Amino acid sequence: MNYTSSKQSTGLTALPPWRSRLLFSLMLAGLFLLFARAVYLQCIHNAFLQEKGNERYGRTIGVAAHRGMISDRNGKPLAISTPVESVWVSPQEVDASHGQVARLAHILRMPAGEVASRLADTAREFVYLKRQLPPDQAEKVVRLGIAGVALQREYRRYYPDGEVAAQLLGFTNVDDRGQEGMELALQSRVGAEDGSQRVIKDKRGHVVEEVESLRLPKPGADVTLSIDNKLQYLAYTTLSQAVRQHHAKSGSIVVLDAKTGEVLALGNYPSYNPNNRDGATAELLRNRAVVDQFEPGSTMKPFTVAAALEAGLVKPGTLIDTTGGQMTIGRYTIHDAHPDGVLTVAQVLQKSSNVGAAKMALSLPPRVFWDDLSADGFGEPTGSGFPGEAGGKLRDYKTWRPIEQATMAYGNGISVNLLQLARAYTAFANDGMLLPVSLLKLNAPPQGTRVFSAATAREVRDMLELVVKPGGTAPLAQISGYRVAGKTGTAHKLENGRYVDHYVASFVGMAPASNPRLIVAVKIDDPQGTQYYGGQVAAPVFSTVMSQALHMLGVPNDAPLDNVIKPTGEIVKEDT
Amino acid sequence: MPVDRLSLLLLAAAIGCALSVVTAQHKARKLFMVLQQEQARAQDMDVEWGQLQLELSTWATPARVERIAAQKLHMQMPAAESVHHIRIGQTEGVVTQP
Numbered sequence: 001m002n003y004t005s006s007k008q009s010t011g012l013t014a015l016p017p018w019r020s021r022l023l024f025s026l027m028l029a030g031l032f033l034l035f036a037r038a039v040y041l042q043c044i045h046n047a048f049l050q051e052k053g054n055e056r057y058g059r060t061i062g063v064a065a066h067r068g069m070i071s072d073r074n075g076k077p078l079a080i081s082t083p084v085e086s087v088w089v090s091p092q093e094v095d096a097s098h099g100q101v102a103r104l105a106h107i108l109r110m111p112a113g114e115v116a117s118r119l120a121d122t123a124r125e126f127v128y129l130k131r132q133l134p135p136d137q138a139e140k141v142v143r144l145g146i147a148g149v150a151l152q153r154e155y156r157r158y159y160p161d162g163e164v165a166a167q168l169l170g171f172t173n174v175d176d177r178g179q180e181g182m183e184l185a186l187q188s189r190v191g192a193e194d195g196s197q198r199v200i201k202d203k204r205g206h207v208v209e210e211v212e213s214l215r216l217p218k219p220g221a222d223v224t225l226s227i228d229n230k231l232q233y234l235a236y237t238t239l240s241q242a243v244r245q246h247h248a249k250s251g252s253i254v255v256l257d258a259k260t261g262e263v264l265a266l267g268n269y270p271s272y273n274p275n276n277r278d279g280a281t282a283e284l285l286r287n288r289a290v291v292d293q294f295e296p297g298s299t300m301k302p303f304t305v306a307a308a309l310e311a312g313l314v315k316p317g318t319l320i321d322t323t324g325g326q327m328t329i330g331r332y333t334i335h336d337a338h339p340d341g342v343l344t345v346a347q348v349l350q351k352s353s354n355v356g357a358a359k360m361a362l363s364l365p366p367r368v369f370w371d372d373l374s375a376d377g378f379g380e381p382t383g384s385g386f387p388g389e390a391g392g393k394l395r396d397y398k399t400w401r402p403i404e405q406a407t408m409a410y411g412n413g414i415s416v417n418l419l420q421l422a423r424a425y426t427a428f429a430n431d432g433m434l435l436p437v438s439l440l441k442l443n444a445p446p447q448g449t450r451v452f453s454a455a456t457a458r459e460v461r462d463m464l465e466l467v468v469k470p471g472g473t474a475p476l477a478q479i480s481g482y483r484v485a486g487k488t489g490t491a492h493k494l495e496n497g498r499y500v501d502h503y504v505a506s507f508v509g510m511a512p513a514s515n516p517r518l519i520v521a522v523k524i525d526d527p528q529g530t531q532y533y534g535g536q537v538a539a540p541v542f543s544t545v546m547s548q549a550l551h552m553l554g555v556p557n558d559a560p561l562d563n564v565i566k567p568t569g570e571i572v573k574e575d576t
Numbered sequence: 577m578p579v580d581r582l583s584l585l586l587l588a589a590a591i592g593c594a595l596s597v598v599t600a601q602h603k604a605r606k607l608f609m610v611l612q613q614e615q616a617r618a619q620d621m622d623v624e625w626g627q628l629q630l631e632l633s634t635w636a637t638p639a640r641v642e643r644i645a646a647q648k649l650h651m652q653m654p655a656a657e658s659v660h661h662i663r664i665g666q667t668e669g670v671v672t673q674p
Contacts, residue, residue: 160633233638
């Protein structure tokens with residue numbers, strides 16, 4: 001045993017000790033290499049590898065969000081976005097037979113030759129065949145199953161009421177962004193922003209996990225306008241009939257809620273179809289009621305009278321001498337079309353005497369008159385927020401010459417937009433409180449600003465009631481069952497700084513006069529027929545719209561049903 | 577040996593945990609797919625609702641209602657003189673008798 005063990009031990013000891021050390025250090029080195037490689041991959045080169053890995057299964061996808069709905073005050077949609085499909089092709093990948101091309105062209109309602117030429121345009125990678133196709137047509141395209149033809153979802157804006165509120169609502173472009181009108185004004189609220197997110201997809205293309213949201217989709221909010229769809233239709237159709245009947249160039253109408261300043265209807269004729277704007281000129285797209293300014297003519301007179309009453313210079317019964325129907329200031333002469341003798345202040349309004357109004361204005365210091373007109377909202381935008389609103393022009397009183405102060409009394413040398421004019425009348429309707437206008441539905445009536453005393457407002461309202469009585473300029477504005485207060489206007493148009501024999505006929509009125517609920521302002525631009533006075537052209541539009549609107553809103557009568565008195569003679573023509 | 581038994585136990589627990597992570601992940605992905613489908617369905621319904629609303633308002637435009645009322649049903653707007661508004665149960669506004 002002993003020898004064996006010694007033999008063995010000698011065998012073992014025969015191994016040189018460096019061998020085990022070498023082995024140990026080799027293993028250590030191997031370990032170190034592995035460790036170094038791990039550090040390199042996990043720490044230093046990590047970002048690159050992670051990215052490569054993500055590329056294999058991660059995808060960034062868009063999340064579509066759609067534009068909010070614009071509805072009327074009763075929730076009826078006025079503008080709504082709905083998805084449509086756009087057909088695009090990748091010409092390099094297209095593989096279609098002649099029959100398929102023909103069927104595709106048939107579905108898209110395009111000439112087959114054009115479709116074929118677009119498919120053959122292999123220089124490009126992305127060609128739209130047709131944008132904004134209704135979903136059912138798009139489905140037929142998919143069913144053809146042509147390789148390289150694909151769909152892309154987009155949103156398209158529809159306006160169910162068509163031309164009725166076209167200029168007010170405006171429109172969006174092909175990318176569904178507001179371009180005009182309320183669509184533009186409300187872009188930041190109703191506009192949507194598509195989001196994007198990173199997801200993990202499996203090999204079948206299913207999204208299996210949401211890694212992170214890169215950008216949250218921001219769907220547009222729904223917005224409720226102050227417009228009443230039925231009143232809007234009523235106002236538009238009545239206006240369009242009048243414009244056509246009098247062969248006028250255009251017409252505008254504004255219906256305001258006299259208690260809240262909300263715009264219930266705002267229409268222009270001629271109009272265009274916002275669902276298909278082919279052939280709509282810039283002229284048609286313009287919202288004349290807000291964007292165009294005009295010289296209001298006699299519809300300004302109530303403000304002159306109110307200013308004189310407020311200053312304590314006159315009372316409704318004060319007599320003003322308008323004998324001869326003309327008045328000379330410097331080199332200029334002011335005329336009345338129908339000379340009367342001595343008139344009361346109330347009759348000056350009723351018969352719309354320029355001389356009477358001018359005398360009242362001249363009795364006021366320019367500064368006071370300017371302050372009053374400015375407080376009534378003239379010379380500055382109404383704050384409606386409508387894009388491109390014209391503020392109108394009210395020159396600084398320091399630059400006024402007496403003749404200008406006199407003509408301003410009857411609405412010459414001052415310009416307004418129709419909405420601004422209608423809004424100024426809220427001061428008469430609300431016992432002296434001028435209300436801000438709103439195109440959005442309000443939850444509570446806004447705070448007004450006092451521009452004249454309640455007594456002055458009531459006195460002017462009483463005078464305005466005389467305007468529609470026989471002997472006034474607008475008996476056609478009377479409404480069965482309701483008392484009406486209003487004022488006509490007929491102004492010469494200004495062309496290149498000169499007054500020409502074309503007219504703007506207007507009427508602004510409120511009813512029921514005992515406690516006004518609505519204000520309707522009508523403007524007919526350049527009536528070409530035999531009639532062109534505000535009392536003949538604009539007043540009938542007012543009475544039709546106002547009467548039906550009061551019925552729709554269920555406003556109680558404040559007069560007997562047989563209150564309408566037909567004028568016996570000719571209607572008093574107002575001064576132009 | 578008690579130490580070895582503990583190690584084995586821990587090893588088994590670790591493997592169990594690892595497997596359950598895998599199943600949980602799988603289940604999560606399956607559920608996520610269901611969620612995605614439901615979300616897509618909700619969006620489709622939203623789209624359909626918009627289209628139906630559009631259709632409704634197109635059929636109910638005042639112009640169309642008026643045309644049908646006048647032509648098919650032979651209705652007409654009564655003259656203003658023959659319409660009288662009365663309020664029931666409310667005192668707001670003064671109603672004058674004709």
